[in-house]
Amino acid sequence: MRGINVSGQKIIRMENLRASFEALGFRRVRSYVQSGNVIFEATKSSSDNLSKLIGERILSDNGFSVPVVLRTADEMKKIVGGNPFLDEKGDRQFQTSRYVFVGDAGKGRSGKAGKIGFVP
Numbered sequence: 001m002r003g004i005n006v007s008g009q010k011i012i013r014m015e016n017l018r019a020s021f022e023a024l025g026f027r028r029v030r031s032y033v034q035s036g037n038v039i040f041e042a043t044k045s046s047s048d049n050l051s052k053l054i055g056e057r058i059l060s061d062n063g064f065s066v067p068v069v070l071r072t073a074d075e076m077k078k079i080v081g082g083n084p085f086l087d088e089k090g091d092r093q094f095q096t097s098r099y100v101f102v103g104d105a106g107k108g109r110s111g112k113a114g115k116i117g118f119v120p
Helices: 014-023 047-062 073-081
Strands: 027-032 037-041
Touching: 014 027, 014 037, 014 047
Parallel strands: none
Antiparallel strands: 027 037
């Protein structure tokens, strides 16, 4: 989710967010701090379908809508593996890496994710 728990706006407690995902039938639901980042397992479905379901559930449970940015495990592996700041052995050259996902704004005309920028 983008834009939740920022500057006291659109507050969702993580236990409530996890409960919303579990109510949709997702398994192994986990969240990361108060960020709105959620990891879960779902049956095969398109990312667009899942994003729509999640967005509708957030609206129903919390009374406001938020943009939902969804990436599959394979997409995340590709993103992390494509980090240009890895050395020839695949080790990180920097202690941390940050990735920013911009949702539909980052998609090209094909509807696929556009280029990904890396910041060490």
